[in-house]
Amino acid sequence: MGRPASDHKLSSLPLQIFIFFHQIWSILFVLITISLLFYKGWVLGYPISSMIVDIIYAVLYAAVDYSRLFLGTKGNKCEELAPLVWFIFLSIPILVTNIYFMKLQSIIIDVDSAIGGVSIAFLAMEILFGLMTSFSFSRAQFVR
Numbered sequence: 001m002g003r004p005a006s007d008h009k010l011s012s013l014p015l016q017i018f019i020f021f022h023q024i025w026s027i028l029f030v031l032i033t034i035s036l037l038f039y040k041g042w043v044l045g046y047p048i049s050s051m052i053v054d055i056i057y058a059v060l061y062a063a064v065d066y067s068r069l070f071l072g073t074k075g076n077k078c079e080e081l082a083p084l085v086w087f088i089f090l091s092i093p094i095l096v097t098n099i100y101f102m103k104l105q106s107i108i109i110d111v112d113s114a115i116g117g118v119s120i121a122f123l124a125m126e127i128l129f130g131l132m133t134s135f136s137f138s139r140a141q142f143v144r
Helices: 013-043 048-078 081-089 091-104 110-143
Strands: none
Touching: 013 048, 013 110, 048 081, 048 091, 048 110, 081 091, 081 110, 091 110
């Protein structure tokens, strides 16, 4: 039927805003990263074996990040704790991948560091708001 008038929404608008813009950024990040890998291979002599591994890594990054952002959206909008916990947990491999693309590739240029920094900033804010939202959901479940 619906919620009682006294029951307020627990979902987080700031979290949803960051997830929305990170979905767009994630697509741009993968496209820029793959373009940079081809540029490095063509102009800077990036080893082909490393390029192939990094392209596969970027595609896996996209799949995990898409799943993570979907779970964050679902958990936030439906006010469910489990998808938000998975959202936060899946942030770990995304953070590791961002650090890899920023600092651990064979050839790193300034653009790698810049786009990695933007991705880590999105990730940090999403983790922060995700934890705050998770705590409010768990507190509300405890009270009920």
